[in-house]
Amino acid sequence: MNFPSPHARVLPHQIPLGKPPESRGTEEAKQLNCIQGSLLGLAVGDALGASVEFRPHQYLVVHPVKKMQSGGTWGLKAGQWTDDTSMALCLASSLLTMKTFDPYNQMVRYKWWYKHGFLSATGHCFDIGSTTRQSLDLFCHRQKELMKVLSLRNENDVDKLSIIDVKSRQPTFDVNCSKPGKAGNGALMRLAPVPLFYFRNPPLAVEYSGASARVTHGDKKAVDACRYYGALIVAAIRGEPFENLTNKSFYTEHKDWFGSDDLHEEVLRIAAGSYQKNDGYDKGIRGKGYVIDALEAALWAFWKYKGSFKDGVLAAINLGDDTDTTAAIYGQLAGAYYGADNIPADWVDKLYAKELIRDIGSWLHYEGDSFMLENNQPKESSHQQVHSTDKHPNNHNASESMSTVMTSSQFPNSDSHNTTYPAYDPSIQQQAPKQSNTPLNISKHSNDPSLSNPSSTNSQNLHNNPKSNSDQIGKSEWG
Template sequence: KPDEFGISEKDYAPSSNINDDIVDRIQGSMFGLAVGDALGAHVEFRPHSYLVANPVKDLIGGGTWGLQEGQFTDDTSMALCLAISLIACQDFVPYDQLVRYKWWYRYGYMSSTGHCFDIGAATRDSIQEFEKRQRKFAEDHSIPFDQIDFLSNRDLLQAFDVKCSQEGVAGNGALMRLVPVPIFFFRCPTVALEYSGISGTITHGDKKVYDACCYYGALIVAALHGATKEKLLSKTFYQDHFEWFGDRKLHPEVMTIARGSYQKLGGYADGIRGKGYIINALEAALWAFWSDEDSFEKGVLNAVNLGDDTDTTAAIYGQLAGAYYGYKKLPTKWIDPRASWFDPHEMKCEKSWLISMQGVKLLLYWIRQTGHPYFIRQSVQRAKYAQLEILQMIRPIMETIRNILRNQILYNSGFAHEWIELHPKPIQRPSAICYSCQRPIQQYRNFWIVSDSLHEFRDQCERCSCDPKQHVQVDYQLGFDMVNRENHQSDELATLPYLNNASSF
């Protein structure tokens, strides 16, 4: 809340419009991360000596994970989980972030392949610890376990210990996913830095992780605001922005980097390493930015060709470099859907970029529409409620259209015997859907469908303490079932051949 950070609406309330240059930088930072990740994916864990003999020069498939060229790994998947959490919660909620990381780990949520195939040991351990704590918390507070992922009560969220790591855990997995936080809170640098640090320590508990994420978050915020490269790489950047850090001193190893330890002409020969240790990773990414000769392509390839944790070093570089150069200055051959490698019929990797683009568009849409999430005026709240009511009125039409499209995709994907069926169920008691509370999510093949979670509602909600204006009353509950198409009759079935033919033109 504003009062908890010593800030006021007067000081930080944004205008309703966002500068096009900042939009370009936001897109650049998210896609910069994904491009770096995809470039390094096929040579992940390869040593520097291998890359000296076989340098990466372009997007290539196969290699370590057998991916199609352009597909990304855990770096981008976790960044998308974090971005979607910020959007869905309209706030920084570490519990929700961990839930989405768990969904990625267990179910392939936000994965480019539909499953989790690349996860660091520290991240895996913290997610498993989170699951243990969830089970105990559900028992202690008499919460049905199938609802534990959807906590919305602030008291319960505050009671849950989200620090699922410990001192000494200092891997680069905390830094590789960072950028959605400084993007989301870029208008309030002190808040952006504080949350940048916390975002890392929920899975990597060492103090130097907190400080490394704060420092890199500060660089990204400054880049979004148009800072020159000279200022970003200044050995006095930390001192020049001391108030952003809450007047706190950085860990000595992070401070060494802030003073320019990465500014080494020899690169690898002078000790720059693309390793899994967060200090090495931060130094390597900044070296690539410092030495890229104002070329994203040169910098990201230099980051990859350091070897070892190639995708993560390049993804970290891409966050800052993308924010500095902007989306329009990223190499077209790596981001343009018309590029030769981007052929959905031959490469089958369009899902990676569609997921990434959807995440970026959602993030931009939220920033454009609401400015900073802490400051929503009453007029905006009333408008939002009106939008909720309108959405509820047209919901039967929209859900039917969505379901036709889902079944068309199933039909075209070789699941001719499967069908997702809608079944609205009448409600006997006065009920409402709360748009502040999280709702259950069901998975059908590659579809994640938000289910109705009804709250009994008369004059006020009897299930949650959210603002009544966030509730929209309904007279039916919408459910979904997977059925066998061969034994199922539906008017929608007749539309599939037509839609299938129409979609080929």
């Protein structure tokens, strides 16, 4: 699968991604609805929260968010999203292009967003967290050193490498670029594509959820927050009931998904139900940039407002502070549980590049299944405790059918990888399970006309805003 080159400056709503072959059967349609729901939920939460990012709780008590609206720190149009969605789409584009988990390629794509505005709603990087920025700066430095060692002539050559290429030619290269003790929410906010791709193999999904954090956020709290939340997203897609997802014994009952590496004690505290407080804000629930706060806040909104994506996401936002990220984290799990069809249609209609996001969800579902088949991975139909489907909100067929596979001719300058890589070596990345990858070519497009030129006014606003320079400001000390 090919996404446009970052140098082409193609905006997300202009990307002709298209759809994979049609899903087969009722169960697959339900899974697809959950996967699309998780990505749309992330983006909807991000866009809803963007207009009041950094506003304190006290302000939102008086002026609560109730609808998709414009404005805020970044001067966005209603429905445009921030770094949370951009980085999630970068992660998804890596999984789909490489057809495997490749942390080096993930960092390349995050760098493209940082340096070139790749998959940004405005065409420019903005709202980048300080921890993420520091990690990407270090990655850029390490890439330059790698170019010297490998005698590569330009940045494009080093960007085309896979983690297998890098490790086979420079075994000491470290793709994990986080400084010690970085436990912000910047990895958790982008997590969803990993469990969406690997949900058919829960242990693999949990392992890679953690590995996806390490490249920028190496603290065990950040890694384990992603492992735990990844497991919840997997369970939601696989049809587990609300009572299972919010059960204080979820972790122990799914311990086989987590292997021998126990969760950090602060994540264990959340898994044991620390977020289950009726008076959330008054009892210490905070929408902050610290990953433990962010995880607890998202789960509080999910637990407190059972049965309503809308009520939960608004509650997450109206906690205040890092509003877009708290809501984006909430949206990943809530969207996976409720499904795309249960996210308010008027919000989805206003969402920038909604068709691209929906199509990426379709491809994650399709390619995840292809990965399982091609690598002879065990594909479990359900967890032993999964409920009957009539108790789950996603008990209907997906509303959209999908068309045929396409060629990649529309993107002659795309980021395609025409190499079939060997199996992923578990020694390369924190004992990650083995994988392999093969290329896929597509082309047919479905553009989103909701914003004909989303960057025309906002890009100028961002350049004129001294806070908008990604080298000068971070989302917070945590992000």
